[in-house]
Amino acid sequence: MYLPSPFSCPIFASERKTIPQHLSKLILTSLIVLIQIPMILGQQVWPGDINNNGIVNNIDVLYWAVAKDATGDGRVSPTSSWVGQDLPATPWDQSFPNGLNYAYADCDGDGDVDDDDKAIIEDNFGLMHGEVVPDDYTIGDPASDPTLALSNPNAVVPSGGTLEAGLSLGTATDSISNFYGIAFTVVYDPDVVGNQGNDFQLDIFEDTWMNGMGDDKVIKFIQNDRDAGVAEIAIVRKNQQMVSGFGEIGTFSIVMEDIVVGLTKINTTDIKMIDLAVTDTPIAISDIEFSIDSITATVRPIAGSGIKVYPNPVLGSQVSLELEDSTEGIRQLQLFDANGRLISRWKFEQRLSKQIVDLRELPTGIYNFKIITDKRVYIQSFFK
Ligand SMILES: [Ca+2]
Ligand SMILES: [Ca+2]
Ligand SMILES: [Ca+2]
Numbered sequence: 001m002y003l004p005s006p007f008s009c010p011i012f013a014s015e016r017k018t019i020p021q022h023l024s025k026l027i028l029t030s031l032i033v034l035i036q037i038p039m040i041l042g043q044q045v046w047p048g049d050i051n052n053n054g055i056v057n058n059i060d061v062l063y064w065a066v067a068k069d070a071t072g073d074g075r076v077s078p079t080s081s082w083v084g085q086d087l088p089a090t091p092w093d094q095s096f097p098n099g100l101n102y103a104y105a106d107c108d109g110d111g112d113v114d115d116d117d118k119a120i121i122e123d124n125f126g127l128m129h130g131e132v133v134p135d136d137y138t139i140g141d142p143a144s145d146p147t148l149a150l151s152n153p154n155a156v157v158p159s160g161g162t163l164e165a166g167l168s169l170g171t172a173t174d175s176i177s178n179f180y181g182i183a184f185t186v187v188y189d190p191d192v193v194g195n196q197g198n199d200f201q202l203d204i205f206e207d208t209w210m211n212g213m214g215d216d217k218v219i220k221f222i223q224n225d226r227d228a229g230v231a232e233i234a235i236v237r238k239n240q241q242m243v244s245g246f247g248e249i250g251t252f253s254i255v256m257e258d259i260v261v262g263l264t265k266i267n268t269t270d271i272k273m274i275d276l277a278v279t280d281t282p283i284a285i286s287d288i289e290f291s292i293d294s295i296t297a298t299v300r301p302i303a304g305s306g307i308k309v310y311p312n313p314v315l316g317s318q319v320s321l322e323l324e325d326s327t328e329g330i331r332q333l334q335l336f337d338a339n340g341r342l343i344s345r346w347k348f349e350q351r352l353s354k355q356i357v358d359l360r361e362l363p364t365g366i367y368n369f370k371i372i373t374d375k376r377v378y379i380q381s382f383f384k
Contacts, residue, residue, distance in 0.1 A: 044084035045075065047107040048124035052100055054132035056124045058183040058234040061221045062274050063096065064118050065181045065236035067105035070094055071112045078109020080120045082127050085109065097278050118221070125223045125232075137270050140282030146170035146246070148184055148268050152288040159292050160258030165266065167202070169210070169273075169283070170246030177244045178275040179210060181236035182283070185270040190229035191332070191347070192257055192264045192292065199255040200224045200231060209245025210235070217241070220250075232270075242276055256292050261334070261342045265289045306378060307371055313383035317360035321371060321380075323353040330355050334370040335362075343367075359384060 048056035050063040072092030075085055092102040105113045107120035140146065151166035170176040193199060204211060204220050211218045221234040235249065254266070267287030274280060308322045321330065329351025335344040346357055351374055362384055371378040 043087050045087055045104055045106075045109070046082065046084050046124075046127075046129045047080045047109070048082075048121045048127070049129065050105045050107070050121070051096075051098075051135070052104055053135060054130050055128045055135075056121055056126060057135065058185075058221060058223065058232040059135040059272060060121050061118065061234035061236055062181045062183050062272065063278070064105055064107075064113065064121060065219070065234075065238055066096065066274070066276060066278055067094070067102045067113045068238055069113060069240070070102045070105065072103055072106070074106070074111035075103075075109030080108045080123065082124055082129075084129060118219070121221070122223065135272065136280075137272050138280040138282045139269075139271060140284040142284035142286075145282045145284050146174040146176055147284040147286050148182070148271055148273075149286045150252075150266060150268060150288045152290050154290065156291050156293050157256055159256055159261055161256055163252070163254045163256065163266075163290065165252040165254065165288055166248065167250050167252060168246075168248045172246060175244065175246040176273075176281070178242040178281075179237070179244065180242050180274055180276045181234060182271065182273040183232075183234040184268050184272070184283075186231040186233060186252075186266060186268055188229045188231075188254070188266045189264050190227055193226070193229065194255040194257050195226045196255070200226070201253045202233065202250055203253065204235065204250040205248060208248055208250075209243060210237075210249050212243065217243075240276065261292050262345070263289060263291050306376075307380055309369060309380045309382050314359055314362075317358055318356050319359055319382065320354065320356050321369065323373065325375075326353045328353055329374045330371060331374055332372040333357065334372070335359075336368045336370065338366045338368075 046052075046056075048060060050060040050067070070092060073088035073090050075088055078085060087101065087103050094102045096102070102113065105117060107117040110116070146169060149168050151168065153164065153166070157163045169179075169182065202220055202222055204218060206216065207214050217237055217239050219236055219238050221236070222231055224231040237243065265287055268285045271283045271285060272280060273283045306324050308320075308324070310320055310322075312319075321333065323330065330348055330353065331351055332348065333346040333355065334342055337343055343362075346355075348355060364384055367382055367384065369378075369380045369382065371380060
């Protein structure tokens with residue numbers, strides 16, 4: 001096909017005059033298609049995103065609980081994989097108060113809302129589609145609203161020990177009415193909390209107002225991102241019956257790293273508490289602060305060192321730390337005085353086998369470095 005250049009060939013200019021009609025048809029067709037796309041997308045289910053806001057998270061668990069045990073038509077060729085799928089041709093009988101059909105709660109598309117659908121929220125947790133409309137939270141005022149309270153019986157937790165933090169909702173003077181479910185987030189320092197499989201746990205008590213005094217009517221849901229130090233949690237009723245009351249719900253068991261000392265904080269945030277009509281009640285956030293005790297007894301220096309600290313004594317302002325194994329990287333460095341008190345802490349983005357730190361402010365004396373690498377913990381004494 002011969003395509004003339006518009007600059008070299010005058011014929012092209014006259015041909016262009018006939019194009020606009022075609023163009024306008026094309027534009028019209030495109031516009032119709034563009035208008036239809038959002039309508040088609042709006043009728044699609046992404047498995048796990050029950051409230052259809054573009055992200056799968058703990059708020060979707062609230063919607064799952066409200067729709068639990070509902071039934072309707074299944075989807076055609078359903079999958080729980082992360083792909084948008086057409087709703088069944090016949091909508092389900094029930095809809096959420098915001099108009100969204102209950103068919104969105106059928107994550108696996110088999111025609112009912114049960115535990116399998118909750119499992120898909122876990123499988124697809126954090127996945128997004130399209131433009132995400134952030135979930136709204138109703139954070140209360142602690143002076144006038146009930147609090148989702150963390151409590152801590154022990155102000156000091158030993159390194160490597162377990163923090164047992166209580167979790168309660170409401171008090172006698174600020175009690176909870178018409179509870180059906182609550183979603184919230186717990187934020188902690190990922191360097192402080194252990195990263196083994198059972199290092200962050202929530203146990204729901206059996207005999208509480210929320211759990212139907214032993215009837216086992218609540219379900220907990222936890223997604224813990226250990227690298228970020230963020231646990232997204234939902235505690236929901238599962239029998240379409242609301243409860244009222246106040247007080248204890250359960251307890252967190254959180255294992256501390258055995259290589260960390262110092263003050264740390266854990267707090268609740270992003271709370272949404274709903275009744276069966278998915279109406280919010282404002283709930284206030286809370287935090288606990290506690291100290292992790294020195295652990296010189298539980299962490300032993302590696303025999304045969306493996307690390308050089310030089311010069312020793314430190315004469316000038318700087319000291320070098322160098323691992324014998326150059327494939328090993330220093331992650332964190334802690335400086336303790338002769339009494340085992342943590343004086344300073346450095347974190348290194350780049351985990352190199354050698355680091356140089358500045359100690360010009362440090363008074364004369366005996367000190368210990370705790371050197372945490374990506375493989376082990378070293379303790380090295382030095383003088384200044
Ligand atoms: Ca969602
Ligand atoms: Ca289902
Ligand atoms: Ca099912």
